[in-house]
Amino acid sequence: MSQTSETVLEINLSALEHNYKYLRSQIAPTTKMLGVVKAFAYGSDAVAIAKRLEKLGINYFAVAYTQEGVSLRKGGIEKPILVLHPQSTNFEEVIEHNLFPNIYSKYTLGAFIKTAEKLQLKKYPIHLKINTGLNRLGFDPEEANWITDRIAQTESVKIEGIFSHLAASEDKAERDFTKYQIENYKSALDQILPKLDYKPIRHLCNTSGILNYPEAHYDMVRTGIGLYGFGNSAEEDQKLQPVATLKTIISQIHHIKKGESVGYNRGFKAEKDTKTATLPLGHADGINRIYGKQKTKVLINGQLASIIGNVCMDMLMIDISEIDCEEGDEVILFGKEKSAEEFAHNAGTISYELITSISQRVKRKIIN
Numbered sequence: 001m002s003q004t005s006e007t008v009l010e011i012n013l014s015a016l017e018h019n020y021k022y023l024r025s026q027i028a029p030t031t032k033m034l035g036v037v038k039a040f041a042y043g044s045d046a047v048a049i050a051k052r053l054e055k056l057g058i059n060y061f062a063v064a065y066t067q068e069g070v071s072l073r074k075g076g077i078e079k080p081i082l083v084l085h086p087q088s089t090n091f092e093e094v095i096e097h098n099l100f101p102n103i104y105s106k107y108t109l110g111a112f113i114k115t116a117e118k119l120q121l122k123k124y125p126i127h128l129k130i131n132t133g134l135n136r137l138g139f140d141p142e143e144a145n146w147i148t149d150r151i152a153q154t155e156s157v158k159i160e161g162i163f164s165h166l167a168a169s170e171d172k173a174e175r176d177f178t179k180y181q182i183e184n185y186k187s188a189l190d191q192i193l194p195k196l197d198y199k200p201i202r203h204l205c206n207t208s209g210i211l212n213y214p215e216a217h218y219d220m221v222r223t224g225i226g227l228y229g230f231g232n233s234a235e236e237d238q239k240l241q242p243v244a245t246l247k248t249i250i251s252q253i254h255h256i257k258k259g260e261s262v263g264y265n266r267g268f269k270a271e272k273d274t275k276t277a278t279l280p281l282g283h284a285d286g287i288n289r290i291y292g293k294q295k296t297k298v299l300i301n302g303q304l305a306s307i308i309g310n311v312c313m314d315m316l317m318i319d320i321s322e323i324d325c326e327e328g329d330e331v332i333l334f335g336k337e338k339s340a341e342e343f344a345h346n347a348g349t350i351s352y353e354l355i356t357s358i359s360q361r362v363k364r365k366i367i368n
């Protein structure tokens, strides 16, 4: 008898604690740590994760969108929350829930100041994002003077933080580029900081930045994937523990004859008599079609079985010809026993995409 009776994503908070402590050990005691809990804490459970991190002493949180920050506040999270990509139409909501916006352009700075002045706020904390080479969001370092002049004209905001984001901190072959980004960041700081009579929090590194660029930790680091158990290298993965385990069961077993097919578009054609199992999860649960056609494997009773044919919306089929198993047996897609990084890699993607894709239809089970 297995303990699993349906598809579940187990969220292991002891693994989270282990990862938190490991990442903490990689930074100076005075360096602050920001936990990135966007996208349901990388597909897990943002409130459960943030609550445990708050208890462990994390200093700060970040989410991508305003609504994610509001959910954390409603869940009782009290630490500062940076919203990495707020829209200007959300600024009142940002303020109402005491969230700190990332201000990344002349337009967003103007719009936020307008809202803050309308609400008669004084020194509302904002973070400024500098574009140092990722070319996604951020002020150019050349806009530094414009920023400080504009902020000097208002009482309504103060710069709580100045940050940037690295494009390739996990890639040793791109060390020169990362160093160039660090130089650009420094240049922006050198222009902005002397104009202020207070010290904003400087933050640059994501998980791989923490591990590979200890000289660039500044006042705070931002870690996402590391907290969830992945270090973007085999060596670092060893030191971390995956927080999420995706499990399901065998719904039905079929014995199909050579020449028969399995699933939509007859995506698998049996070259010999084959035993298959049908599992109750599919692309609507986040196991996308890229994982089908024998690209990835799942684990049953310690043995690997390939996903065959096309993944359906609510189901997928696997080849269990060589495996001793029964209907109702537990199946592990990824977790501690089987790496999500490898599962993703075999289909040409990365752990970030796999784990954040597990849809809200899959029940979350918190394990302490």
Ligand SMILES: *Cc1c(COP(=O)(O)O)cnc(C)c1O
Residues within 6 Å of the ligand: 036, 038, 084, 164, 165, 205, 206, 207, 208, 222, 223, 224, 225, 226
């Ligand atoms: C998502 C994100 C992070 C977290 O990156 P990891 O590689 O998961 O540690 C940090 N900073 C910004 C700006 C992000 O968007």
